[in-house]
Amino acid sequence: MDTQQNTALMRALAEVPGPLPTSGVVHITLPHTERFTVVGNHLAQNAALSTAAVGFAVRIQSLPQGTEVGIKALAARFPEGEKLIAAALRELEAHGYLHRTRVRLPNGRMVTRTVFCNHPEALLRPRPADASKRGPALVAAPVSTQAPALVAAPVTPHVPAPASVPAHVPAPAPVMPHAPLPAPESLETPAPPPVTDRPVPAEPLPPAPPAPRLVPPPTAPKAPPRPLPQPRELTPGLQQAAVALLSDLRRHAPELVLSEADIERLTPATATWLERDAHPDTIRQALTTDLPQPVKYPAKFVRHRLTVLLPPPLPGTEELAPARSRTVVIPLQTCEGCERAFRSRTPSLCRDCRTACEQPAA
Template sequence: MDTQQNTALARALTELPGPLPARGVIHIAIRHTDRFTVVGNDLAQHPTLSTTAVGFAVRIQSLPQGTEIGIKALAARFREGEKLIAAALRELEAHGYLQRARTHLPNGRIVTRTVFCNQPAALLRPRIAAAPPQLPPAVPQIPAPQPPEQERPVRETAAPQAPVPPDVQHDHEDDHAPLDHTPQGLGPQVLAPPHQAPFVPFVPLVPPPTAPKPPRPPLPQPGELTPQLDRAATALLGDLRRHAPQLVLSENDIRHLTPAVAAWLERDTHPDTIRHTLTSDLPQPLRHPAKLLKHRLTVLLPPPLPGPQELAAHTRPRIAVTPFQTCDGCERAFRAPTPGNCRDCRNAHGPAQAVAA
């Protein structure tokens, strides 16, 4: 008796047409009349987009035009953090739903314009001009009245006519009679419109990415892969899964990435620093650990440590400092290159010495 029953839901289930499925979801579709957004199944059931990216795509699609959809603007509007929002926007941008481009304003400022498309695949699909509507063959179309003879346009190309046999006399009185070129036995035909719009090929608003991508930088290689460097690099890569469970590498991946780690070790990089660089701030979810490690080992490679000669070349010259001296007359400290009297004692004894002389 204490179990609450939703009578409205039970009544809605009884009104559904047809037998209900024995298992699985049952949809109660109530038609929206206001405040709704149409979302296609190509987005809602996208095979590679994450659920977070699909959710943010629906949220962005429901916002009015002109709303800011940057990372900080979405983080202020929704409860998700900036890292999760940035990862979702990168997914949508990689699949063509979101595009960001820099635009120069007339006043000289540069702004970032964000464009969201609910069907990016439709932009690349060629559009075919719609054909004029055709009537059913059973319904004949009444031909348009012909203009008067003096206003009838001159036909540029005459239709080919069959040769007239010599025994058939041609009646010149029928020259002005309308000619009927309709083949016999085909019945009434549908007349084509006199002025049909020419076919214009569809030019997509967003052209496909045809520009060649720049080549990726090669994987770093050490100057000499010694056995000590090889063992240390292999052990460091195999130990990464203890610090980040997502970084499970195969033996082939470890063998391929070992020279890059050896190049880091050759440049006097501490193993803890390499481990922190490879395991911190991992994307979620991580689908290709080896590719991520290859990218970080290549892009974040530190420069070699400078030697003593490079450091000595950039040292500043030492400035000569005048030492302190003790005045022989008043024993006060003053700066001077040699011992003697201070300025006050020299000024005081100067006139007396001149008079005595």
């Protein structure tokens, strides 16, 4: 049996103007009259975006205003998983197509406001002054590079009067173009331009101030990475245990394959965990749980977790003991007069001897 041919497709191919290419794709472009979305080539052919990010950008752009576009909402609507959707939304957010901010409502509840821009580069271009008064334009109209010419006032051509005009009929007055009233001589105003048949070119408008940059530049300086933790003393026992733990990671997570140079560089940080009484199983679980897919740079990933998730040192027994109220005990002293014992902070006489010494003096 011969291959079934699509009659409509063959008829549409026959109507394509010009010769068809010998290889590659052939476009059959039919005009849309309903249910369509305009997508720019800056998005469809963006080499910096993944195919998933471009696809979700088109899907979000085609949704009506007010539709939920969170990770769980998109996962419930489309067959992709939450991890792929989250990665695609992060790409769109990094390139300026998607903006997510936390906003507090009048009732005090915090919500996430999602804004999607179909052409973020157009926001950075300067706009005319009158456009800024109307607000941001949703559709950019083509702007001519030449300034529009001013239309001069119509000039009535001179018509010669007839040779014989009756005395009772007045001659028609010539029609003069409308001119503004002259200003007082005290005010210095420039003379109006002469009315001619040629158009007068308009004065160029001052350049509009540059619009604020809404998307951070790709070359923005990044914060320096945190230094790698270092133990107080790298003993041979700690070093051997750290090397064994790092070398054994690929048994529990095949993505974390480290080279000998990487293990040597990450050994002090692992020894710091062991020095702070962290169990090897705890360290292994912290390094292998919830791994991204795929792990492009295992050494950098392990370094990041060893630095960020480093636990503090365990407190000592004295720090954990509850604070006790201290009782002040005044020591015993021997009276220098009667040799009787009494409590005093400094050696002196007892109360009776002091009283007896003060009475003769009085």
